Amino acid sequence: MRVCGIARQGAAKRRIGIVQTLDAGRMTQAAIYLDHNAAAPLLPEAREAMLAALELTGNPSSIHAHGRSLRHLIETARSRVAGVCGAVPAQVVFTASATEAITQAVCGSIKAFGVERLILSAGEHAATTKAAASTGVPLETIALDGEGRIELAALRQALALADEDGVTALVCVHSANNETGVVQPIGGINSLVGPTRHFLFVDAVQALGKQALDFAASAPDMMAVSGHKIGGIAGAAALLLKSHADTVRLIPGGGQEQGRRGGTEAVPAIAAFGAAAEAIEARFDLLRVSMLTKKLEAGIERLAPDTVIFGRGAERIGNTVAFAVPGVKNTVALMALDLAGVSISSGSACSSGKVGRSHVLDAMGVAPELSEGALRVSLGWSTTDDDIEGFLAAFSTVLSRRRKAA
Template identity: 60%
Template structure:
């Protein structure tokens, strides 16, 4: 009997929630343009308005602070490239552990990019930010600081309170990539310091192809795609009403399906089980606060490419880091920034749980992991 597939790559993309699928399909049955004033257009506009309210609630934002985009990557690019123009900044500061979308958007501005380090636990070095801002103030420069709230590879929760206290009390600007934070940790955009924040749909069980940029009022001129005035002029192009509706439904339903305590227990269960199988296991970011649904680890000598292949053949889907790296299996820039030795970064795997994960998934994973480690030991003559 064929073993059922086990999906443990929620940080790449969560399975579509039933509520989101229903909202998406229902919206696809409607005809019209959301900008039209007739009844067909108004029906679509009502769906978008409802979704905007639901996304705002999950993000702790005001309804009119939510601007729908084609993805979290687009939201990130609008925030950084559009923000650099609108705020007339002189340089961009990004941490070395940012998602590739943030790093590439910073490069795309054509401005000097200053890199903020990570410590050995995967935490952004706040002292680096303080030093950069102090130096900028001395020469009259204005900076846009771009950081992530939760690391997509390690799950490490960043010290946002300290970062916000630094940047929020300065003439500089703060953008936060919250794609891995929304739904998993409390967001309170409306009352916190960030000027801009990006979130996505498919990380919380919504459809791909839709994200949102959260914008404070003074950031209304941060634009990237001109057009016919959609999204109050902040993002051109006819809204994809069905995708927006699916995003909104996911934002509303996700808290009902995602139980952080239960998901965290699954991660603790597999980490304990892996240590029994491989006592030399290294868990990255283990000493820091983690969001709870992800484990990034390595068994020294067991290459990620080999382990992933073995697990995939066993019907278990995991990853070696960001899924936005063209499917490649290669060394992680996040782990490199943490000072992890190159030989160990080549062995790093990421297992991420989510709303659909079960104890059976965790047990199936440990069985597969045990088989992979066992074959590796036998091949290299290592005693069990």
């Protein structure tokens, strides 16, 4: 009995700890959130869809009524995701994350297409570069210009060399860079790869909801998108496949997703993804967000005229500002802003915990001492004018400390 009593006391303490952790989380959520490229706040429509799905019991692969109810939610979400991507529903394969979708595209292409060479831009997300490195297939990296755009002449040369060598290549590029917001010249890339016998994969994770996508009518053979970047929840993403790419597979499993991705689908996350896809166009007002971004940039430069905004001379998605102020270390700035209740990042959420140098900025030729001060502010559907004012006030304090230390 005494042992049981001790166990109950331990369980009670754990429950108290959980409640305290949840309370701390709620306090954090009340802060100014300007890290939408890492994850967008949950849309009300997505929350409602997720909760409705959680109320249902069953397996979507079952043929009884319970299973059919869940299957209906998945197919509704599939149609909604297809709609925002300019695709047809049959082209949408649900995965558990964008990293999985990217890995399926890269690794699955080796077997499905007989790919013998991978061609990547130097600014690709780590999910792509690490998937490519894991294949053992020869890899060619295409340089970026000083603004962060892929060098089209170098891509043309790489494709010509693949033709000379008689090998099939897979070209991997992102639509919009997650760190700088720089938009890649997808039209030019399409025109180079589309007419060839080579294949094209586009990482559209940051573009979804911010740029018009037209997968069905464009050159890419495959495209990856993710739910939590537009206001869904983590746990649902998608790989879009043209019909000739249906054999690009990674997880065989039990035949789900028409055999293209095994494993029981995470219906609540998928339903939230579908609801977010349907709602994002109305919720994400690009003109409003772009105006807030311009106000942010102007405010930063007013506070620090020597600010360097990365990719400023290129087309960028209208929600992202990547910048550095000479003499300000991003480690110091991030901690000070966090203490002030402002959440931003130093770059990719997959690596910013390390707060190291950005490979994207290195590829752009940014000086190391400037790259080490890089900060990224990314806005979204929930960003307000007060958020921008709050950030500028907090950043002003960071800069005042720099001036005092100088």
